[in-house]
Amino acid sequence: MTLSVTRTARGMVQPSGQTPTGTLHLSFIDRLPVLRCNARTLHVFRHGHEPAEIIREALSKALVPYYPLAGRLKESSQGELQIACTGEGLWFVQASADCSMDAVNYFDNIPMVHHEKLLPDLLTEVDDLDPLVLMQVTQFTCGGFVMGLIFCHSICDGLGAAQFLSAVGELARGLHHPSVAPVWCREALATTAPQVYATGKANPPPPLPFLPDYQLKHATMDITPDQINQLKHEFQESTGQTCSTFEIVAARMWSRRTKAINLEKDAKVTLVIFANARQLLHPPLPKGFYGNCFFPVTITVSSEKVSQASHAEVVKLIQESKSMLPIEFTKWINGNSVGDVDPFAPPLAYTTMFISEWGRLGFNQVDYGWGPPVHMIPIQGSSIIPVAIVGTPPKPKKGIRLMTWSVSGPHLQNFLEQMLNLT
Known part of the structure; x- marks a missing residue:
């Protein structure tokens, strides 16, 4: 209407x-x-x-x-x-x-x-x-x-x-x-x-090089608690270890999207995860700090490796990269990063996938007097940057809502079919 x-x-x-x-x-x-x-x-x-x-x-x-x-x-x-x-x-x-x-x-x-x-x-x-x-x-x-x-x-x-x-x-x-x-x-x-x-210059950065307009299509998928528990159980059976819900969803999203866009085997694909870094400072930032304090966890491997890996293997890739966060953040904040690569500016390409977790930020608990929100909706910021947001579905639904702007039109149907296939 x-x-x-x-x-x-x-x-x-x-x-x-x-x-x-x-x-x-x-x-x-x-x-x-x-x-x-x-x-x-x-x-x-x-x-x-x-x-x-x-x-x-x-x-x-x-x-x-x-x-x-x-x-x-x-x-x-x-x-x-x-x-x-x-x-x-x-x-x-x-x-x-x-x-x-x-x-x-x-x-x-x-x-x-x-x-x-x-x-x-x-x-x-x-x-x-x-x-x-x-x-x-x-x-x-x-x-x-x-x-x-x-x-x-x-x-x-x-x-x-x-x-x-x-x-x-x-x-x-x-x-x-x-x-x-x-x-x-x-x-x-x-x-x-x-x-x-x-330097933190307020002047805008140099103009970006020409970037194609991918016209990324929106897709929303709800993942039930039973499905999440099944994937966690399979990971534990395979590795003898545990994993988080976010790791399960991020691994699934990255591997299925990589398969759907059908790149050359040796093409490099990148996953970028934004992680809270408040606890990594010495001493940790005090409770009540409300500025920016996060750091990108970046994983780059071949398309073939992600496409052919089992779900558990992709989860392990993510866990291994996350385990390096304290080291990488400390090096960066002390000015000891290697090379001239800006961790906050990975290549803006169709092969780069950004994913962040919104369900645990605290928005879903805000109450103005009539109870917390039934739904929180992020608004797409760009049509050329592949993004996925891990949130929660509208109440009373439970589980995870995955909101993505990550594939162009020709790849959308294949991507949806890949995501719906739990095997």
Whole structure:
């Protein structure tokens, strides 16, 4: 059906109390050029009574301890990206839809989601304000609502953004203070990384070389708990060891996609997994840190090796690479990486597959007073970068939802058939 959304109010939400001013330094991970982008998500809730008003008020309260999010990006005289703590606020849009959540099946069919209507728009006259966080709350006729979120990735990773939303939820439910106090602590990520990272120039990187537009097609697959347990059992029977659900799903996704795109045997294929690195610092980052602290685990082997390997062998490849994360991260952060290869910029090619886990970031536990979301939807950011996101299906379904934009049209049917074949 056609979804009609009316935006009824727009404006800045500023901190409800006095906040510090001045300039804050970002970490060198925050300043990576690859993070100069916005993450866009939709959070679907079954119930809510005047959610826009309640969330708006809670946002204003949350921006007191999280005051940097009410500021703006700036560039120092040396070209270093920083935060100006201006207190200008975040952008908030209130909207209403003309139908119930049942009528759109709680947006279970991701390709049919009208995300441009559910994400906040920014009026032309305030474009130059460039807020770090933009939010739209759209209420449906049944009382349910969708929170559309646009978040500046230079300020928070997924764990950090979820921490902020959890604080907003606690304040919306009547708590006087967030249960986890935010910690800036960007200085803990010392600028001893290679100079290419340490400079953190705010200027955009050189233009990318010509890249083909693959027109990657969306595919969503739900993997039941029984199927996951079966694959885990087979791995344990084969190796005598255990593995995580994410490792099971990532191995299946990578091997089946590699088979589906049918490359030459000696073609190199790469899997990139984004891993939390907070615990790898010495000392570990404190609870409440909400900046970027992750590192890519990269695996590159021949197409033949991935295609012909058993599922257990691919899981082992992933586990072995993950076991090297502490060593590789420590080398990188101390400026001792070998060669000029940027681990945050693997080749943007059809042979490179990016996969990340969203189900454990904390978004699914955010509660503004009417229970956690029934669904959380990532919005595709690129049509040329093969991506898969491991999340959870809409409630009451259980298991894993694999959301992918990873193959072009000619390979889609073969890929779906490969994924559905459990043998």
